[in-house]
Amino acid sequence: MSDGQRSPTTGSGQIVVSGLTKQYKNVRAVNDLSFTVEPGRVTGFLGPNGAGKTTTLRMLLNLVTPTAGSATIGGRRYADLTDPLRHVGAVLEASSAHKGRTGINHLRVIAAAAGLPKTRADEVLAMVGLTPAAKRKFKGYSLGMKQRLGIAAAMLGDPRVLVLDEPANGLDPEGIRWMRGFLKALATEGRTVLVSSHLLSEMQLLADDVVIIAAGQLIRQGPVDQVIGSMAQTTRVRVRTPQATELAKALREQSAVVEVDPHGALLVAGVDAATVGRAALAVQAELHELTTERPDLEGVFLELTAGKAGIR
Numbered sequence: 001m002s003d004g005q006r007s008p009t010t011g012s013g014q015i016v017v018s019g020l021t022k023q024y025k026n027v028r029a030v031n032d033l034s035f036t037v038e039p040g041r042v043t044g045f046l047g048p049n050g051a052g053k054t055t056t057l058r059m060l061l062n063l064v065t066p067t068a069g070s071a072t073i074g075g076r077r078y079a080d081l082t083d084p085l086r087h088v089g090a091v092l093e094a095s096s097a098h099k100g101r102t103g104i105n106h107l108r109v110i111a112a113a114a115g116l117p118k119t120r121a122d123e124v125l126a127m128v129g130l131t132p133a134a135k136r137k138f139k140g141y142s143l144g145m146k147q148r149l150g151i152a153a154a155m156l157g158d159p160r161v162l163v164l165d166e167p168a169n170g171l172d173p174e175g176i177r178w179m180r181g182f183l184k185a186l187a188t189e190g191r192t193v194l195v196s197s198h199l200l201s202e203m204q205l206l207a208d209d210v211v212i213i214a215a216g217q218l219i220r221q222g223p224v225d226q227v228i229g230s231m232a233q234t235t236r237v238r239v240r241t242p243q244a245t246e247l248a249k250a251l252r253e254q255s256a257v258v259e260v261d262p263h264g265a266l267l268v269a270g271v272d273a274a275t276v277g278r279a280a281l282a283v284q285a286e287l288h289e290l291t292t293e294r295p296d297l298e299g300v301f302l303e304l305t306a307g308k309a310g311i312r
């Protein structure tokens with residue numbers, strides 16, 4: 001932060017989406033959608049292509065007018081925020097800037113228009129690691145550098161709420177790792193960070209909470225672990241043993257659901273690894289493998305959105 005005058009924790013940065021609906025001519029892009037996004041956490045906003053993520057974020061930022069419902073930030077609609085740049089920073093697509101303008105000048109122009117000190121441009125450029133490219137022209141920036149510049153611009157007003165649409169697009173693995181650390185640190189400072197993405201493995205590493213939508217409607221929201229845990233029936237124990245028939249019989253007697261995979265391993269649902277181990281000992285089965293296979297966010301996402309994905 002540039003100064004100690006305003007902490008991002010003062011005032012609530014909670015986002016509340018309530019009954020939000022957008023009807024285009026032929027498509028209901030967002031359909032009676034309600035969810036909340038809490039300060040101090042990174043929230044992943046997930047959904048298949050065409051689910052309505054971008055439309056929702058654009059309504060939140062007053063770039064699209066809702067057909068019904070509302071979206072508020074700290075209790076106020078974006079349109080009613082005085083000095084919105086100081087409340088909400090947004091990165092909706094890889095930043096665009098005047099091609100011949102340098103990175104630092106791009107930021108200075110925005111800072112000046114918002115009544116922010118010129119020095120703030122240098123601060124945010126350093127924050128995103130672009131100081132070495134400050135005086136390079138925008139047209140020479142890589143996609144990853146443009147993403148960083150977009151984030152720098154969003155940080156100019158030191159906002160307590162950050163909204164990013166697919167920020168990892170175009171970033172290399174090192175860039176993605178940087179982004180993860182950067183966004184987590186902002187949440188740790190008490191800011192609200194809402195990030196849309198289709199990179200589910202990345203979201204599992206980044207997000208504290210997830211909001212999953214499909215076909216414009218809410219499918220599930222909550223802490224990542226809880227959402228994954230809610231599909232606990234898909235947790236299985238994988239076991240390989242030469243005594244597979246005996247072990248499978250013993251496990252089924254304990255109400256476990258046992259399937260055999262094409263390689264002859266048993267996939268056991270309904271009991272934990274310890275129970276499988278004890279059953280193996282009891283029938284004197286020699287274990288070659290005993291692994292718990294937990295569902296990951298990708299598996300849960302595919303299960304939750306099955307049949308609801310697809311381009312509308």
Ligand SMILES: Nc1ncnc2c1ncn2[C@@H]1O[C@H](COP(=O)(O)OP(=O)(O)OP(=O)(O)O)[C@@H](O)[C@H]1O
Pocket residue numbers: 024025027028029047048049050051052053054055056198311312
């Ligand atoms: N301006 C528009 N006019 C008509 N239909 C639109 C408009 N904008 C979006 N849509 C439609 O609304 C639906 C939701 O689109 P949206 O871009 O919000 O989805 P998304 O979840 O962001 O998708 P993606 O992950 O593919 O970017 C899609 O069917 C899209 O074609």
